Amino acid sequence: MDDFLLTPEQIAWRDTVRDFVDKSITREYVRECDQERRYPYEAYRKVADQGWFGLLVPEEDGGTGFDLFAVVLLLQELGRYSVDFGAAFAVPAFTVGNIVHHGTAEQRRRYLPDFVAGDVRFSISITEPEAGSDVAAVSTRAVRDGDGFLINGVKMYSSAAHADNNVMCVLARTDPDAGRRDGLSLLLVPADTPGISMTRLPTVARRATGTNQVFFDDVRVPHEALVGEAGGGWRLITEHLEFERLTMAAIYAGNAQQAVADTVAYATTREQFGRPISKFQVIKHTLAQMQTDADIASQLVYRAARSLDLGRTSLREVSMANLMAAELLYKVAGEGMQILGGAAQLPEADLERYWREGKQAMVGGGTSQIQRSIIARTMGL
Known part of the structure; x- marks a missing residue:
């Protein structure tokens, strides 16, 4: 995996969120919200009760003021079982950033403490x-x-x-x-x-x-x-889109890794012709490429987050991360569905949800074509 890119403190933070998602939210809950087209109010409240919305808000406004890398790790785990589920927590963050950096004192007082407490959404x-x-x-x-x-x-x-x-x-x-x-x-x-x-x-x-x-x-x-x-809205939206694209890229990368993990779990237990299908070379090589793709997505996200935390101009890095994380999510989810065969058509396999959301990922927040145009522009093309 990509633990070598993270400090021990970052790994501990990521694992804390991962354990919370598995025990306090569960993939079954995420699946039910998708199937029932139901907003995840219960999970939103649980995340707020952890105090994690405070990561986006300075201490003087009632938050904890962590760095962007910590937010990226949070969203990567919250979005592991669903891009849409991760978006429930990322979407409000976009507006919070504008209020923190450009809002009046009254706007900060009125909205930020209630956002941290989970009592207002954006x-x-x-x-x-x-x-x-x-x-x-x-x-x-x-x-x-x-x-x-x-x-x-x-x-x-x-x-x-x-x-x-x-x-x-x-x-x-x-x-x-x-x-x-x-x-x-x-x-x-x-x-x-x-x-x-x-x-x-x-x-x-x-x-x-x-x-x-x-x-x-x-x-x-x-x-x-x-x-x-x-x-001044154009400048604020430009800043907003850079943040949106990075945080969503983190969610895409987390979901891509889960798509790989789910496919590996199936391939190592599903037997055909007297042995697990993971032992067949064509499956083994596909799984290896899926893991490579998922790692590429995560590493590009980490690079962009680190660059922004250092205060650097990071338009190219953010667009690269968003482009590759979205396209690789769609790719690995589709390959996972192929390996699962008919089982992938069932909602309880979750791969069909990853695949649907991977397709949407290449459109929301700027299409893949827009991301490539931005990258080309930073190259002087």
């Missing part, structure tokens, strides 16, 4: 029907109205926006006369604000955390809902 609303990879094409409007803003528009794929006690971080155009990137702002909007309605989408993945189409019809929020400066 979701992010960027994508629109006509603004996906082209984020600057956002057309949702937030017009100045007295001492606040009036929001109108439609957002797509707002993960977990329907969950209880949720606050959406909405990217909206506050200055239609400014440049495509200069007129965007971020606003904190509680999901129960009058004028908001949403439809949960029946997607092939994200069945537990869920994703939504959200409609804003004259939604009024105070000026204090603005995160950072008016017109």
Whole structure:
């Protein structure tokens, strides 16, 4: 495995989270949430009770302020049995980062302690029907109205926006006369604000955390809902996407390793022609390549996290980690399904869930094509 890349303290932390997931949450619970399209409220509360949301929040705001590497290890383990399950904890983190680094003192006081306690959740609303990879094409409007803003528009794929006690971080155009990137702002909007309605989408993945189409019809929020400066939304979202891509890459890498472990467990006990199928060379070589791929994903994630913790510009490293972790998850899950054969078609095998979520991983937070374009740009191409 890749323990040689981790310190003894990091290994102990990772193993603590892994033991918690296996004993206090269980893969059966994760599977049930996926099958029933049910948000994992019980598990969310258990993680909050451990105090682990504090890793994202400075001590002065009620958190513990660990480094990003510790967050990566946490999410790698929380997402081991499901990308979607890990996303339930990663999605709120994106908005927390914006509040920590760009929020007002009142926003920090109002939201961060309740987030650490597990009493408030966050979701992010960027994508629109006509603004996906082209984020600057956002057309949702937030017009100045007295001492606040009036929001109108439609957002797509707002993960977990329907969950209880949720606050959406909405990217909206506050200055239609400014440049495509200069007129965007971020606003904190509680999901129960009058004028908001949403439809949960029946997607092939994200069945537990869920994703939504959200409609804003004259939604009024105070000026204090603005995160950072008016017109500064593009810069904040750029920072957000870098963090999102790394944390999600950690989840993909954790799930890829579990896909390998599940396949090995099956191959060493399933017998055909008088011996375990793991003894056949074609299976053995496939398993070896699967493990190699899973290790590549983890090592790229660790490199990117370390680079960010050192304060370096890490756009290339983060995009590489996200690209490879997503594609390798899909690859190893598919190969695992092939080895399990008909058994892989059953939900209790879990491989079909890993495979579904691996496919979604190559789209969410920036498609594989977008990641390759970013990498190429850092190469001067």
